[in-house]
Amino acid sequence: MYHWGKRIARCVMGVLGVLFCGTGYSADLTGGGSSFAAPLYRGWGKGFYHQTGLSLTYQSVGSGAGQKLVMAAGVDFGASDLPLADTLLDSNSLYQFPTALGAIVVIINVPGVASNQMKLDGPTLAALFDGTITTWADPRLRALNPGLRLPDLDVLPIHREEASGTSHVFVDYLHNVAPDWKAGMWADGPEARGNDGVAASVRQSIGGIGFVEYAFARQNRLNTVRLKNHAGQCVTPDRTSFTSAATSADWSHADHYAVNLLKAPAPQAWPIMTATFVLVPAHPTDKTAAVATKTFFRYGLKQGDDVARDLDYVPLPTNVKDRILSGWP
Numbered sequence: 001m002y003h004w005g006k007r008i009a010r011c012v013m014g015v016l017g018v019l020f021c022g023t024g025y026s027a028d029l030t031g032g033g034s035s036f037a038a039p040l041y042r043g044w045g046k047g048f049y050h051q052t053g054l055s056l057t058y059q060s061v062g063s064g065a066g067q068k069l070v071m072a073a074g075v076d077f078g079a080s081d082l083p084l085a086d087t088l089l090d091s092n093s094l095y096q097f098p099t100a101l102g103a104i105v106v107i108i109n110v111p112g113v114a115s116n117q118m119k120l121d122g123p124t125l126a127a128l129f130d131g132t133i134t135t136w137a138d139p140r141l142r143a144l145n146p147g148l149r150l151p152d153l154d155v156l157p158i159h160r161e162e163a164s165g166t167s168h169v170f171v172d173y174l175h176n177v178a179p180d181w182k183a184g185m186w187a188d189g190p191e192a193r194g195n196d197g198v199a200a201s202v203r204q205s206i207g208g209i210g211f212v213e214y215a216f217a218r219q220n221r222l223n224t225v226r227l228k229n230h231a232g233q234c235v236t237p238d239r240t241s242f243t244s245a246a247t248s249a250d251w252s253h254a255d256h257y258a259v260n261l262l263k264a265p266a267p268q269a270w271p272i273m274t275a276t277f278v279l280v281p282a283h284p285t286d287k288t289a290a291v292a293t294k295t296f297f298r299y300g301l302k303q304g305d306d307v308a309r310d311l312d313y314v315p316l317p318t319n320v321k322d323r324i325l326s327g328w329p
Helices: 002-013 038-052 063-071 086-091 122-130 139-144 165-177 194-204 214-219 239-248 287-303 305-310 318-327
Strands: 029-033 056-060 077-080 094-108 208-213 226-228 273-281
Touching (some): 029 063, 029 287, 038 056, 038 094, 038 287, 063 077, 086 094, 094 165, 094 214, 094 239, 122 139, 165 208, 208 214, 239 273, 287 318
């Protein structure tokens, strides 16, 4: 069953390249899942192919689909922005590990306010998204931003219309900083699909505010805000604050590497970070594919940091990479 299921998956995943199976299409390694992680694995795949001659086909089908694919033995590895619970990992004999980190940032379109000029803390950010704060001239915003001229302009909060790893992490953050905030408490306002949809909506909406993966903010040249972190410091979203969060997180006590990056203790840590995860069979029946999979991720973790940074991911700390590779079953 494993080999037939995997053969069918390889055929489906090769459709974009050859339209149907049996025309010489071949993938030495298959993966599927997280859309956030897709550019990273495709970037690693290019270097991996040049070094080993082994090819990777990766389908960006979403975290939930990635989990289902690997559980059904339809791919060599599944990718998910949300870690699986211990019980699911055990019952499906899966090994879970992170491959890189990403930052979620807040973007705004407020006339006269340049990127990273505005400062926000968690409770105020929650109030902007639940509709408690309705104008950019609100006294709470002025108190956090003395000297910054804030217009008497309606706040237009924009959030994702579909379930996503980005939304899940952002909601967790809001609940951490404002315990009464729960999923679904979005104020009336536009919804958008995907990070690119939110980015486009904020760019087109005067008074807009939204949240996206950092890469989308940078690539679209959107204005971001500074945020007060767990240590009480107001920090700028940049490589320094992202790396500070990654290195100060409590990796050693995280079950299956599902570390809480929302409470990284370092003074300069960015407060809204998430890891993207890979799932592989802990007891694979296809030994050849298992060796290729491990070789691919060894290449990515050991030689892929430059690719990760160029694509706006944050590489894992070296000691975490070493633990992942040494603990691989």
